[in-house]
Amino acid sequence: MVEPVVPPSAPAPATAPILELHNLTAHFGHIQVLRGISLTVNAGELVCLLGSNGAGKSTTLLCASAIHHASGGSVRFLGEDLTRAAAHTVVARGLVHVPEGRRIFPKLTIDENLIMGAWLRRDRAGIARDRERMLDLFPILRDRLRQAGGTLSGGEQQMLALARALMAAPKLLLLDEPTMGIAPLLAERIAATIRSLNRDGLPILLVEQNARLALRLAHRAYVLENGSIAMHGPAAELAHDPRVTAAYLGGEG
Amino acid sequence: MNGAFLSQLLIDGTTTGLVIALVALGYTMVYGIVELINFAHGDIVMLGAMLFLTLIGLLGLDHAGQSWLARHPWVALAVLVPACATFGAAVAWTVDRVAYRPLRHLPKLTVLVTALGCSFVISNLGLLWGGLPLAVFGGGRAPSSPKSVPDLLPTLNLLGADSVVFLGTKEALVLGLCLPLMAALTWFVRCTRLGIAMRACAQNPVAARLMGVNVDALISLTFVIGGALAGVAAVAYATYHGTVQFQLGYNLGVMAFTAAVLGGIGNLPGAVLGGLVIGLVQAATTLWLGSDWTNVVVFLVLILTLVFRPNGLLGTQMREKV
Amino acid sequence: MTRFLRRWSWFLVFALAALVPLIDLVLPARLRITGMLVPVVTYALVALGLNIVVGFTGLLHLGSAAFMAVGAYAFAILTAPCFPIQCGFWPGLALATLAGALAGWALALPTMRLRGDYLTIVTLGCGEIVRELLKNLEPLTKGTQGINPLPPPALPWVTFTAAQPIPFYLLFLALLAGAVVVCRNLRHSATGRAWTAVREDELAAKSVGVRTDAAKRSAFTWGAGLCALGGALAASYSTGVEPSIYDFQMSVIILCIVVIGGMGSIAGVLIGAVVMMGFNQVGVPLLTGLMGGGAEAHPLLDANNWKFLIFGLALILAMRLRPEGLLPAREVRAELHHDPDESDQEAVRAGDLR
């Protein structure tokens, strides 16, 4: 079964680059994981990064948000060099990373989790407004405000993680497998949310195992193999590329 | 056994227990955020008590009625308590900054051995401090012997002169220091932004960093708060027990850490509960078996409790970082 | 040649160590070193015991002095002239070792379910309990006054006297060599592999069928046995026991021998014992001399009052500069030598599991 490739409604405005990774390399001990990655996310764009397990997708995001420091190359965000920045200063600049897995604070209440998201913000009114917006976006959270985060189901935790990241008023969102381990129906809802966030102008770099879903959402896509970029181009084109369909879409597209 | 007897036991146990609890809070907060048994914490209390005694000497508070301050001991205490708290905070911050922080990414045992080293260094500093030629230290001829702390507060029974149960000014001081501090700490950790962030760091430091939290700064803050509590506990201990010695850091520290473990380590109400339990057990043992047996009974209680509740009285499943 | 060296290195080390007393023959009486080496050997024995628990099995134990005490007191009660048993040196030593092992086994019983630092604090508590019991159970232990005199070793043709440390040294060295052999064989036995499995990942070990409780219990038992043996030997050499020796500081010093030497490494533990006891036996008196201290000088000039400051600083520096110890076991070295970023990454992953 072939899903129709829905073109993103608004054509991406190919303007100023928000995030530029240039020739990035990364090591864990002596093992080289990234071998010179160059990747750009432009204003208003939704870019996805595909690749098999262990290709280095998560590592790319970790380097971009300075949780892990690249061994070579550079990370530029809004024109600033962040290659060696301290992780907590990166968030202050508006680059927010939602990591792989359930990364919420299990013993904090949902409300407190959201408050933590806005840690670096000082505008009380804005925070309150965004909190309301998040609770509208994810109504489940509103019902459970006083409940410990750890009591949510996996999918709900993923929503909380997303909401918490948005509380930081990001200028760029890095999403690592937001639908991992989540039932298809809920995954669709999360996908729809991601798209609507992007339509409102938020640039997003999305890592996904579900290539079909990712290519449907994204303007452009990069394919990572063994730590280097094997292909990139408009998502609609890649979705029809035989190499991509064979490797990531399971069969002859 | 009559009511008065029991009430006295309760008062004594609670007072001792609250001092232990105040120290235990420092252990448990630090443990919650960096998973380290900060062995130096008890010795910080000891150093604070040394400072307290030194200041008493320098301000002439040991000669009752000689100076204006000596005639107004509550004012003197209002100066000494913040001084000791600041000092404790400064020492705790320094220890973390100099000794622990560079080892943050190394295995637990490495940091733990460093903590033991810090404990040795600080308790030795306390020993040397006790050798200073001051009148309050008996001229410093015997650095290791216990130094008695002069009574700042008048001895009187707040329950009335003819009451069988004794609740003196010292007990009142301990209650007056510990209870408000514990309430303030609870409020801070539960309700303030910083408190939430502190709990967040304890639960998941990486995620906290992804929110833009400066985890190192927050860890420092934890040490500072713990150190300040230790400084206050030093005043409470020295006033209530009336002696100061360089080994008090170990003795009080072990009791406090036991309290933290008993309550469930990392858990603030647990630390207070553990402290109270130990204080009461100590008081009861001293009364019925003699003070030689207090440690034996306290540790037996600890072991028995852990056999039935491996994560302490209020603790939940502990996570193990490898 | 290198193969020969590797094969016979242990033998060579002990042969050389056995020759050390020869140096004394040329030194003036004041500078003789064998007397100082005897504690090195006994502490090495104790540390080898602790190494089984901490190094091989990865359980942090802060009560090793208690097992030394059990050994020493069992030996004292079985052999001292003021008690009726007086079974003699060798039976006393064997029974003291057994008593220690039994105590270790008994401590293991209530602690099996405890993890990490809960276990640590319980071992610490046990150390305190034992020390207090030694003080309080007067009829059995003579309280704070302690038990003495204790008999020296008995061997045909050799007389052991306090004035002559060389026979003590050689005998204890032989026992230490035996302990090294035992430790090496244990590590490569099925039991030793179970210990390693517990250290590496208890949950995984359990899931592949390792009986982790039994492994921990046997580690405690063997470890305590060796600690007790060392304690009994030390007691015999110093001809008396006294409760205040076996305090927390003693447990920490033994732990530090293991950690500074290199956890899990037998050779490391021996080096650690030489370094730590060397400081205590040689460094401190030397320093006191340099500081001009003495019995009548001001107490601040007595190096004994500075000992733990120096010792603590040394520990802090050692952990900073060489956290894996002087002669680390291979796995420990690998674990400690990676760049800091990597552990961040590990933390990132560990976070997933919470």
Ligand SMILES: Nc1ncnc2c1ncn2[C@@H]1O[C@H](COP(=O)(O)OP(=O)(O)OP(=O)(O)O)[C@@H](O)[C@H]1O
């Ligand atoms: N902490 C680490 N230590 C050593 N190697 C690591 C570490 N983290 C990642 N790696 C290695 O780096 C490579 C890339 O990992 P990464 O997590 O970036 O892959 P990924 O593309 O996100 O895979 P997945 O789709 O499974 O999430 C893998 O081979 C992995 O083994």
Ligand SMILES: [Mg+2]
């Ligand atoms: Mg990944």
